[in-house]
Amino acid sequence: MTKSRSKRPKIQFPNLKELGSVRSVKRKVGGSDVIFDNRDKLAQELINLSTAKISDVMSWDAEGNITVKPSADIPDSVLTAIKKIRIVPTPDGRNAIDIEMIDKVRVLQTLAKASGLLDQDKTSDKPAVVEVKMVGPKDG
Numbered sequence: 001m002t003k004s005r006s007k008r009p010k011i012q013f014p015n016l017k018e019l020g021s022v023r024s025v026k027r028k029v030g031g032s033d034v035i036f037d038n039r040d041k042l043a044q045e046l047i048n049l050s051t052a053k054i055s056d057v058m059s060w061d062a063e064g065n066i067t068v069k070p071s072a073d074i075p076d077s078v079l080t081a082i083k084k085i086r087i088v089p090t091p092d093g094r095n096a097i098d099i100e101m102i103d104k105v106r107v108l109q110t111l112a113k114a115s116g117l118l119d120q121d122k123t124s125d126k127p128a129v130v131e132v133k134m135v136g137p138k139d140g
């Protein structure tokens with residue numbers, strides 16, 4: 001005896017169309033009151049990260065002597081752009097300082113995307129529409 005297929009419970013599958021898509025993430029971020037309320041501060045922080053320079057942290061002369069500035073002399077906006085500082089012992093017994101800054105390219109991409117610079121104009125690839133009106137000879 002076989003069971004009828006109609007008696008099996010029907011399984012409902014979720015819509016996978018936008019699962020993990022950028023659109024759903026944008027919708028979630030766009031709806032966040034915290035991000036919306038602090039958008040000016042977030043934009044300023046991204047600008048600060050993208051404009052920080054290593055010369056704000058250290059200086060060097062023509063002979064290659066490097067001087068690291070005291071932390072009190074480094075602006076807070078530049079301090080946030082420092083990703084890592086390591087002291088590395090050298091073979092001659094001295095210590096070298098390894099300062100790694102954040103990835104500026106990534107920050108600049110984020111700024112460009114947020115400002116719309118990376119949005120492609122959807123009409124730029126479309127041909128211009130030219131209206132052609134055909135007029136025939138008139139009778140009499």
